[in-house]
Amino acid sequence: MSNSNRQRQRRAERTREFLNELSQRYPACFARQRDRIRPLEIGIEKALRSDLDDPPADEPIPNWLIRQALARYTRAPAYLNAIIAGHDRINLQGEPVEAVTESAISRAREQRAEQKQRSAERKRQQAEEAEARQRQEKLEQLANRFNQ
Numbered sequence: 193m194s195n196s197n198r199q200r201q202r203r204a205e206r207t208r209e210f211l212n213e214l215s216q217r218y219p220a221c222f223a224r225q226r227d228r229i230r231p232l233e234i235g236i237e238k239a240l241r242s243d244l245d246d247p248p249a250d251e252p253i254p255n256w257l258i259r260q261a262l263a264r265y266t267r268a269p270a271y272l273n274a275i276i277a278g279h280d281r282i283n284l285q286g287e288p289v290e291a292v293t294e295s296a297i298s299r300a301r302e303q304r305a306e307q308k309q310r311s312a313e314r315k316r317q318q319a320e321e322a323e324a325r326q327r328q329e330k331l332e333q334l335a336n337r338f339n340q
Contacts, residue, residue, distance in 0.1 A: 207260045210253070214240075214261060220286025226270040231281045231296070233289045237262055243284060269307060275300035 215222040221236075223229045233239075237258060244253050265271060275296055280288035 203260065206257065207264055210257050210261045211265060214265075218284050218286075221282060221284045222265065226273075229268075229270045229274045230279045230286075231271070231275045231292050232262070232266065233281045233283050236284065239284055267303070269304065272300040272304045272307075276304065 211222065215224050221230075221232070240258060240262075241255070244258075275292055278292055278297060281290045281292060283289050
């Protein structure tokens, strides 16, 4: 495995761990159950940065990690579905702060459609690969019979 792949894996793991920390520290905001996920308020990154820095930590959380965690959370299908459903945006305490706009709903619909399309394409490709493997195994079995 290349160095960049290992680094990418470590960053992805660190992001997952940080999201778990966020869901423990802000359970009303970062839900784990799909039906409890709500859209986050616009600009929540600043509120999160401010709250995480008060009091100053021994080891500050890098900005890239906050951005990466928010990106991962907000690209999840359950999050996009919460936007499409028109749930109010919430702050770190889980309190409603603003309505989701029609343009945000439209954008979320497009993103979900793209996700579903990519998923269908992956499934189709996996099915084709499985079919090719089965054909290859049958050919090998036939070849073994004729070679005996």
